Amino acid sequence: MNNKTEKLVLVDKKDRVIGFEDKLKCHLGKGALHRAFSIYIFNKKNQLLIQRRSKLKLLWPFYWSNTCCGHPRKNEDFGTAGKRRLREEMGFFCPLKIVGKFQYRAVFEKVGSENEVLTILAGEYDGQIKPCPKEVADWRWIEMEDLKKEISQNPSNFTPWFKIALKKVFKNRVFTK
Numbered sequence: 001m002n003n004k005t006e007k008l009v010l011v012d013k014k015d016r017v018i019g020f021e022d023k024l025k026c027h028l029g030k031g032a033l034h035r036a037f038s039i040y041i042f043n044k045k046n047q048l049l050i051q052r053r054s055k056l057k058l059l060w061p062f063y064w065s066n067t068c069c070g071h072p073r074k075n076e077d078f079g080t081a082g083k084r085r086l087r088e089e090m091g092f093f094c095p096l097k098i099v100g101k102f103q104y105r106a107v108f109e110k111v112g113s114e115n116e117v118l119t120i121l122a123g124e125y126d127g128q129i130k131p132c133p134k135e136v137a138d139w140r141w142i143e144m145e146d147l148k149k150e151i152s153q154n155p156s157n158f159t160p161w162f163k164i165a166l167k168k169v170f171k172n173r174v175f176t177k
Helices: 023-027 078-090 144-153 160-171
Strands: 007-011 017-022 034-042 048-053 068-070 097-108 112-124 136-142
Touching: 007 023, 017 023, 023 112, 034 078, 034 160, 048 078, 048 144, 068 078, 078 112, 078 136, 097 160, 112 160, 136 144, 144 160
Parallel strands: 034 112
Antiparallel strands: 007 017, 007 034, 034 048, 034 068, 048 136, 097 112
16 A cells, blocks of 8 residues: 555544554654554564665655564554554564654654653564565664664664653563573
8 A cells, every 4th residue: 555545543642543544644744643653673683674765755855773573453453553564664564562662853854753651572484585675775684782882873863753762671671691
């Protein structure tokens, strides 16, 4: 689905469904509060799979971020939505578990905003990765300590939700090291 036709789930601050709206409209201006998810995939070496967002992304193009992101559709649970987006964006899927949730709002230049109740999903995968070039400009596995150092040295290279969610991933010790 393209941005003009995909309907996102609008929610209130308590994450209760209040309606549905076009994806593009949800991200323009101050943004409409909606459900979203961010996925964190680790390999057996406890490295995190991160991606550099495609130049085609409306918000934060060419920024480094978590493995992939997305929005659940009407009547779609987070596990189903997460597997769908992993397949679409990174070319694989694996079991996922919910490891956290938070609300945030971030403005990107004069283009638009993310205004989301964001659920964090995590999983483990060691197979082949075939990212979609329309979604992903680059990708790599990274050690958690190296990622902390990179974010500390160059925070403006990373998406805002990634930096927020990563603190929760560390706090909840999602990775097994």
